Amino acid sequence: MDTDIAKLPLHSLNPFMPGAGKQPPELVGRSHDLELMDRMIDRTKLGLLDRGIIYSGLRGMGKTVLLLKLNDMASRQGMATVQIEADGDASSEYDELMHELSLAVMRIRKPDIRQRLSEVFSRVESVSLDFMLGSATVDLRGADAGKQAVRTSSYKLELLVEGLSEELKKDGSGLFLFVDEFQDMSAEVMMTLITVQHKLGQRNLPFYIIGAGLPNLPGVLTKARSYAERLFEYRQIGRLDDTAAADGFQKPARDLGYSFDDKALTRLVDLSKGYPYFIQAYGKAAWDASDSNPITVNAVEQGEPVARAELDQGLYVSRWQRATPLGREYLAAMASLGETCTSAQVAEHMHRNASDLSSIRLSLIELGLIYSPERGRIAFTVPGMDEFIRRDIPTENQSYDGRAQRQIV
Ligand SMILES: Nc1ncnc2c1ncn2[C@@H]1O[C@H](COP(=O)(O)OP(=O)(O)OP(=O)(O)O)[C@@H](O)[C@H]1O
Ligand SMILES: [Mg+2]
Structure with missing residues (x-):
């Protein structure tokens, strides 16, 4: 019609879309990234290899919608694509990866290649546990069971990604894995993925991790595997001009x-x-x-x-509400010092010892509210959080409970 x-x-025509992960009506300022993806796809079709890409930036900068857009571009051009969001739990991350990989195979349009990829799945599923882990080491009772399950998943994932990439390459295609909130990924799964990216790159197989996360992501990856530094192209998603x-x-x-x-x-x-x-x-x-x-x-x-x-x-x-009372005090002290400051300045402002505050600082980092842009410095992960705290939070009690409603917690 x-x-x-x-x-x-x-009013009913309003095109604007505020909200996490909501595709904007116009994706502005990202032409270079779209070109980069176009080039990667073209090169993959020719059997040539590229590095994966890691995007890092503050909250609300458009990382998720960029990943979704790049994913869409790749899948439209016949690439196998998988997108996951890390949640920090190794076994659920492995489950999600396996599940999404199987969906990616089912989405492949050409029946013959879909068939070959399904066979890779069956082959990996049928490899026996004893064979993968060495029969002497397998003890599936008690606490060891969980560990073994995670190790098995790591082997399976490696075999699967390798097998799928080999088959896709024959067809001028490749496997693109998009990982959002990558900084939150469990160390176990992160190490497996980086290792697989490294090994398959050496074998000239088309498997690419395209990750996105907070500004601390490059450091987290390098800590997991030092060679991660050379494995990816790192791009910052900053403010638009x-x-x-x-x-x-x-x-x-x-x-x-x-x-x-x-x-x-x-x-x-x-x-x-x-x-x-x-x-x-x-x-x-x-x-x-x-x-x-x-x-x-x-x-x-x-x-x-x-x-x-x-x-x-x-x-x-909601981020403010996530912090404990002492965490809020810390955030308020940071806000009064501006967009970024040093831990020592915060301690001085709060009339406390920096060492007494290190655990609260760490918990705010773990909550994803602040991060360390460089050694000793801290900053908010959300642009404008400092201004929000200065504007809207009563300094006496640092509480905020709902829009325009202030009360002591
Ligand atoms: N390039 C862009 N042009 C215009 N609007 C955009 C652009 N990128 C993102 N947006 C809009 O900004 C908002 C936030 O985008 P998105 O959720 O992708 O950010 P994010 O970086 O993933 O944030 P977070 O770290 O909180 O997950 C959405 O409303 C989206 O429509
Ligand atoms: Mg996001």
Whole structure:
């Protein structure tokens, strides 16, 4: 059925999509990454090899949607693709990998290659445990059972990825594994994957890990296997420049026959600070507040508090609530020092010894709220978290419980 866009009410057309992993109406500022993927696919078809890619960046920068887009590009061009999100538990990560690999095989369109790949699965499934682990070492009772199961999964995964890549290569294809939140992956699975990437690269087999995670990800990978440094191309997903940010607002509007006027656009670019999540939130709110075409700066101003509330809910509040009271004190001290600071400055601000605070600092890192961009320094993983804390958190008790509602916890 043909829908006449011009006849639809303005609000129902709103193209902006704030929210984790929500595909934006226009993926701006990523042309280099899309070209890189195009090149990798072309080279794979020719049997030539590339390195995997690791993307790192702060929360809300667009890592997940970029992985989804690259995955889509690869699968449309006949590559076998798998996407998983790490959760830190080795056995569930192995299960998910196996499950997703089997789905990837089923999604292959050509029946003959799908058949050959299914045979690889059956072959790996039928390899006996004794053979893989050496019969003398196998004891499947008690605490050893869990360890053995994880080891078996590691062998199976290696055999499977190797077998699938060999078959795919014969057909000018390859296996692309997209891993989101890679920094959270269990050490066991991370080591297995890096090792497999390394070994298959040496054998010229087309298996690529395309990972994404927080800014500490490159360091975590290198710690797992020192050669990880040479194995991947590392790319930072940072703020968008003003032109890209402006496109992020204007292009989706133009596609629908609307536009933002110059003043509105300048203000929006300013408010977004180049953060993709902010583009979606401010774009959506301005669109909803507008009843004109072009959309004016008035609508932007009217939408601003709505966008702010959307960002508070989507990015900050739940993270703040995750921290313990002492953790919140720590975060508040960091916020008063700006976007980034040193642990020593925080301790001084809190009138405490830095060593007394090291465990709370570690727990905030484990919660994914802060990270260490370089030795001794700490920063928030979410852009604008410092500003949110300074703006919205009462300093006396550092509590925040829901939108515009303050109470002592
Ligand atoms: N290149 C882009 N252009 C415009 N909007 C984007 C772009 N990338 C992401 N967005 C928007 O930003 C928001 C956050 O994207 P996404 O969830 O991919 O970020 P992320 O880096 O994975 O965040 P997190 O670390 O919290 O998982 C989404 O609303 C998405 O639509
Ligand atoms: Mg994400």
